[in-house]
Amino acid sequence: MVTNKTNSNNIYNFEHTPNLIFDTSLKLENGSVLNKPTIAYQTYGELNHNKSNAILICHALTGDQYAAGTHPVTLKMGWWNDMIGRDKVFDTNSYFIICTNVLGGCMGSTGPKSINSDTNNYFGNDFPEIGIQDMVNLQKKLIDHLGIEKLLCVVGGSMGGMQVLEWATKYSERVKLAIPIATSYRHTAQNIAFHEVGRQAIKNDTNWLNGDYIKNNTSPEKGLAAARMVAHITYMSEKSLSKKFGRNKKNLNPLSKIFEGSFEVENYLQYQGSSFVSRFDANSYLHLTRSMDRFDLSEKFNGNLEKVFKSNTCKWLIISFNSDWLFPTSESKRLVNALNANACNVSFVEIESDRGHDSFLLQIPRLYNILRGFLIGAKFK
Amino acid sequence: MVTNKTNSNNIYNFEHTPNLIFDTSLKLENGSVLNKPTIAYQTYGELNHNKSNAILICHALTGDQYAAGTHPVTLKMGWWNDMIGRDKVFDTNSYFIICTNVLGGCMGSTGPKSINSDTNNYFGNDFPEIGIQDMVNLQKKLIDHLGIEKLLCVVGGSMGGMQVLEWATKYSERVKLAIPIATSYRHTAQNIAFHEVGRQAIKNDTNWLNGDYIKNNTSPEKGLAAARMVAHITYMSEKSLSKKFGRNKKNLNPLSKIFEGSFEVENYLQYQGSSFVSRFDANSYLHLTRSMDRFDLSEKFNGNLEKVFKSNTCKWLIISFNSDWLFPTSESKRLVNALNANACNVSFVEIESDRGHDSFLLQIPRLYNILRGFLIGAKFK
Incomplete structure (x- = not known):
């Protein structure tokens, strides 16, 4: 050992x-x-x-x-x-x-x-x-x-x-x-629902390829990042998010930036999502969230x-x-x-x-x- | 009139x-x-x-x-x-x-x-x-x-x-x-965060085409459906989700169904997402959520x-x-x-x-x- x-x-x-x-x-x-x-x-x-x-x-x-x-x-x-x-x-x-x-x-x-x-x-x-x-x-x-x-x-x-x-x-x-x-x-229905949103994000990623992305040398990174983002919100309290970010904004050109994030909390979530994909596997995310959803000690x-x-x-x-x-x-x-x-x-x-x-x-x-x-x-x- | x-x-x-x-x-x-x-x-x-x-x-x-x-x-x-x-x-x-x-x-x-x-x-x-x-x-x-x-x-x-x-x-x-x-x-940071997840889902959809999907005769339907799903969870209470669905399951073959939903709440959310896209526009969703996030009466x-x-x-x-x-x-x-x-x-x-x-x-x-x-x-x- x-x-x-x-x-x-x-x-x-x-x-x-x-x-x-x-x-x-x-x-x-x-x-x-x-x-x-x-x-x-x-x-x-x-x-x-x-x-x-x-x-x-x-x-x-x-x-x-x-x-x-x-x-x-x-x-x-x-x-x-x-x-x-x-x-x-x-x-x-x-x-x-x-x-x-x-x-x-x-x-x-x-x-x-x-x-x-x-x-x-x-x-x-x-x-x-x-x-x-x-x-x-x-x-x-x-x-x-x-x-x-x-x-x-x-x-x-x-x-x-x-x-x-x-x-x-x-x-x-x-x-x-x-x-x-x-x-x-x-898990409650709400727990399951939040997980399901993350799973849908992964499965909607065209690189997911029904789970066989590694064989095809690709990865559903955007979907996995999105799944991480929604989960991350549920891991924090409204108060802690407000304390950390409130409504603080990035400095952006005020015109024509509708499709870019302007609040710091948006950047933070995007960072949480993108950094996660370097250390985690999308299929693992699907399987582990499903195993949590299915767990029922009283079954x-x-x-x-x-x-x-x-x-x-x-x-x-x-x-x-x-x-x-x-x-x-x-x-x-x-x-x-x-x-x-x-x-x-x-x-x-x-x-x-x-x-x-x-x-x-x-x-x-x-x-x-x-x-x-x-x-x-x-x-x- | x-x-x-x-x-x-x-x-x-x-x-x-x-x-x-x-x-x-x-x-x-x-x-x-x-x-x-x-x-x-x-x-x-x-x-x-x-x-x-x-x-x-x-x-x-x-x-x-x-x-x-x-x-x-x-x-x-x-x-x-x-x-x-x-x-x-x-x-x-x-x-x-x-x-x-x-x-x-x-x-x-x-x-x-x-x-x-x-x-x-x-x-x-x-x-x-x-x-x-x-x-x-x-x-x-x-x-x-x-x-x-x-x-x-x-x-x-x-x-x-x-x-x-x-x-x-x-x-x-x-x-x-x-x-x-x-x-x-x-909006609080948490309100903004949930909206941002929805926006990311739309923007991650390869059919979104940086907002110009109609000109290209397509539509980011999966992304819009995912955005609707996460929003829908926030519109309901944990109690109402539990009352409505609890942990009720669909009848599915117990083997090899990992990539399909098995809980009724999952199907409900998927239905909410897919029915939404027939009556709503993804870019409108981006603009309206952003306008809510940016609203601040005290600014x-x-x-x-x-x-x-x-x-x-x-x-x-x-x-x-x-x-x-x-x-x-x-x-x-x-x-x-x-x-x-x-x-x-x-x-x-x-x-x-x-x-x-x-x-x-x-x-x-x-x-x-x-x-x-x-x-x-x-x-x-």
């Missing part, structure tokens, strides 16, 4: 990106089979002797396994860089942190831009429909491979939180602490969420943000209620933040303090 | 669509000039002898002058059909109702799909940037032409509400009652909204809906506060409705009762 080391600035270097290719196949929830799936992952810190200090961090829709350190593609810091490292919340002096690229992603784990071992060509349109369950099942193969009997903690926000929910219910005996953040046990119990948590033995911490209108606090409370209805061990915090859904990615002191305290406190329970 | 007549079912027939072509030009706020502009409009009821019973109804972004009766293109009832007619809220026994297609629109008034009299070709990319002010200035030419000294009332929702605000401040002496509904005196007063209403003599009724997250009640309250700070005559109602921004188009009994009562009561003031 390769464990990444920090440099003198406590920043991780990725000299080696572990990719584990399984010899076995992965049976998917929809019945199809993926042969020899690959899982790409990063680790931070050292696994202790009795393998009891492993924390699995699950990334969100557009995240990846480079949670900390310099991202090898964007060269920016990882999405939870401030959270992971020596003396940080996920303290690598104590914990062994694992973060995998999800199944269906585009940073090394098997996904639509991978080579299909059955055809020796890109999956593209052939990639099977996957679910959050399948992402978790692939992660479990890695955890088994690493010989970890019980994860100290599974944690993640948004789509990462859905993976936490799946882990801590399907494999509850393998998880001590479960921390789903800014998430929901199933097997005919919509009865309480039954999901019967005999659940994990210790739960559920976190929401008051300005998150994509996964509002009311969604987290449904989980809390269902856990309480089973006398499960559950804590819940709604954190004040005016920065919307993206708050889970930001340096919110209360978020950091609560996570740190919960992890430390749980040692003595 | 042509006044439409109702049939025995109290439904208007449009045997004649008045189009008034002015001989003079319209100077736009951005400095450019439109020669011989056309205004297309409908009227309902009869103008009384002293021309004191005229109500100007202003339509929203995707509305048009066919507020009541059967729409000649969609063959559906007009957007306020339940509001306008004999014994209805806008009672044509008493009132003379005028509804114009806005400047920049696509149902007869001068807009990007009109013929530019200077070039004898479609405007397309040549159409100048317009503002809410220009829409109102064109309407005022019609009101002058009709010889109406003072409008009994100017009323409208959303973009229609912005026109009301412009009318009742710039030409306050020409307006007795001003009723802006579900609107704002300027001339350096953002000081109170100064806008100094010495204002209209009688105001401001209406918002509690589930409208696009133009929330807080925006209406800003108007109320600024009016009150000038001791203006202002009433305000927040109406309970779980149907979001679109509530102003729906049969909400309290909305109907309040409008009816306000109009009747104002006769005695």
Whole structure:
């Protein structure tokens, strides 16, 4: 196993990106089979002797396994860089942190831009429909491979939180602490609607070619950028957009510029869209958004969420943000209620933040303090 | 003047669509000039002898002058059909109702799909940037032409509400009652951001051809449909989407359908998008959304909204809906506060409705009762 080391600035270097290719196949929830799936992952810190200090961090829709350190593609810091490292919340002096690229992603784990071992060509349109369950099942193969009997903690926000929910219910005996953040046990019609707009933008791009663009050496970049733009609005609160941009304008010739953006928020969104396409794959975006839309923890119990948590033995911490209108606090409370209805061990915090859904990615002191305290406190329970 | 007549079912027939072509030009706020502009409009009821019973109804972004009766293109009832007619809220026994297609629109008034009299070709990319002010200035030419000294009332929702605000401040002496509904005196960054996503979808469509698609006998229909889809989500509340669709699914083959919609809400949005393109023009969508984004009633007063209403003599009724997250009640309250700070005559109602921004188009009994009562009561003031 390769464990990444920090440099003198406590920043991780990725000299080696572990990719584990399984010899076995992965049976998917929809019945199809993926042969020899690959899982790409990063680790931070050292696994202790009795393998009891492993924390699995699950990334969100557009995240990846480079949670900390310099991202090898964007060269920016990882999405939870401030959270992971020596003396940080996920303290690598104590914990062994694992973060995998999800199944269906585009940073090394098997996904639509991978080579299909059955055809020796890109999956593209052939990639099977996957679910959050399948992402978790692939992660479990890695955890088994690493010989970890019980994860100290599974944690993640948004789509990462859905993976936490799946882990801590399907494999509850393998998880001590479960921390789903800014998430929901199933998408609302509005969640689905926003995702569908993004998918339509990709599919409307004439370069999409019904999903087989890589084989044809092209890419639906405009469509993917548009999808990112609409999603990005939903990740921020109205207040944070107003604070950041208000109605500030670029300096433009006042005449005949109708077809160019004139407000800074327009440029910002366009930048968000165009920078996204350099690190993400359009088909992955289609598959991952669909897997979120289809996720429904209560489905097997005919919509009865309480039954999901019967005999659940994990210790739960559920976190929401008051300005998150994509996964509002009311969604987290449904989980809390269902856990309480089973006398499960559950804590819940709604954190004040005016920065919307993206708050889970930001340096919110209360978020950091609560996570740190919960992890430390749980040692003595 | 042509006044439409109702049939025995109290439904208007449009045997004649008045189009008034002015001989003079319209100077736009951005400095450019439109020669011989056309205004297309409908009227309902009869103008009384002293021309004191005229109500100007202003339509929203995707509305048009066919507020009541059967729409000649969609063959559906007009957007306020339940509001306008004999014994209805806008009672044509008493009132003379005028509804114009806005400047920049696509149902007869001068807009990007009109013929530019200077070039004898479609405007397309040549159409100048317009503002809410220009829409109102064109309407005022019609009101002058009709010889109406003072409008009994100017009323409208959303973009229609912005026109009301412009009318009742710039030409306050020409307006007795001003009723802006579900609107704002300027867009927030989030409002602009959602519009910009729609505009990008249109501009990304390879058939858009930098705005000159009509000259090239094509149309950016996919882009326009996508723009409509994202806008439509913002017009509904999360609750109304959930009530209407929840997570209901179509019956689809569970395998290999990743690239097709499977939730009913997806189909609904796609239908909304595709039906929209048959009655709307993509360039109009770009221009009208931009004019909303650029509207700022306080701009001339350096953002000081109170100064806008100094010495204002209209009688105001401001209406918002509690589930409208696009133009929330807080925006209406800003108007109320600024009016009150000038001791203006202002009433305000927040109406309970779980149907979001679109509530102003729906049969909400309290909305109907309040409008009816306000109009009747104002006769005695």
